Amino acid sequence: MAKRPLMSGNWKMYMNTASGLDLVKSLKANCGDVKDRDILIFVPFTLLAPIAKELDGTNVWVGAQNMYFEKEGAFTGEISPLQILDTGAKWVLLGHSERRHVFGETNDLINKKLKSALAHGLKPVLCVGELLEEREGGKIEEVLKTQTKGGFKELSKEDAAKVVIAYEPVWAIGTGKTASPEDADEAHKIIREILASIYDQGTADNMRILYGGSVKPDNVDGLMAKPNIDGSLVGGASLKADGFTRIVKFQ
Ligand code: PEP
Numbered sequence: 001m002a003k004r005p006l007m008s009g010n011w012k013m014y015m016n017t018a019s020g021l022d023l024v025k026s027l028k029a030n031c032g033d034v035k036d037r038d039i040l041i042f043v044p045f046t047l048l049a050p051i052a053k054e055l056d057g058t059n060v061w062v063g064a065q066n067m068y069f070e071k072e073g074a075f076t077g078e079i080s081p082l083q084i085l086d087t088g089a090k091w092v093l094l095g096h097s098e099r100r101h102v103f104g105e106t107n108d109l110i111n112k113k114l115k116s117a118l119a120h121g122l123k124p125v126l127c128v129g130e131l132l133e134e135r136e137g138g139k140i141e142e143v144l145k146t147q148t149k150g151g152f153k154e155l156s157k158e159d160a161a162k163v164v165i166a167y168e169p170v171w172a173i174g175t176g177k178t179a180s181p182e183d184a185d186e187a188h189k190i191i192r193e194i195l196a197s198i199y200d201q202g203t204a205d206n207m208r209i210l211y212g213g214s215v216k217p218d219n220v221d222g223l224m225a226k227p228n229i230d231g232s233l234v235g236g237a238s239l240k241a242d243g244f245t246r247i248v249k250f251q
Helices: 018-032 046-057 081-087 098-101 108-119 132-134 142-152 183-199 201-206 219-224 241-248
Strands: 005-008 037-042 060-062 093-096 125-130 163-169 211-213 230-236
Touching: 005 211, 018 037, 018 046, 018 241, 037 046, 037 081, 037 093, 046 060, 046 081, 060 081, 081 108, 093 108, 108 125, 108 142, 125 142, 132 142, 132 241, 142 183, 163 183, 183 201, 183 211, 183 219, 201 211, 230 241
Parallel strands: 005 037, 005 230, 037 060, 060 093, 093 125, 125 163, 163 211, 211 230
Antiparallel strands: none
């Protein structure tokens, strides 16, 4: 672990107002004493405003799970960066594998979203990661290169430095299969080398790269002990206050 960790949760399409507020009230109480790491949750659009209000002034930050790149317009069903900011949320998750593989998002679209988020002052977490067949076909490096270079296309060094990356091997998301700490660390190293080749070593070294994919209370410590792993993006295990608190408080 090289820098201040960022421990984040992705609620996906789960929770309602009552259960979401209950969960964040517990997190607030459990994590008020956490001083040496950052905490962030990505909640459904309908819960952004009430949860941002509940967490205002606390050390638990809130973000949206997706956005469109235009600031307004005839884009039925989409949500803009300005609308996210209007709820009080300051972060946005982009390029999650479910967006890429269920909804067909391309690197070009994700790149437009990333530029728009930064232009509007939203803090982005950009997800990258390979499918099982890509891993088995020895294509990890190629996939990470395409997704990272595609995502960061035409981004200045100053803007790139504001981005957090989440490495999420698709075969480990929601499956109970976690990358071993060694495999995850190796993939993070590859991503850092790609960033250094686009920008420079200093910029790459300073960027936070989170691991996501079946992170649980019983495997977080081993993952977070690795030098290239700067935090976690947690799906299923972020839906329970006690489990997520244990993950946030990894040792
Ligand atoms: C995720 O939703 O980004 C994720 C990593 O899910 P899970 O922890 O459930 O694998």
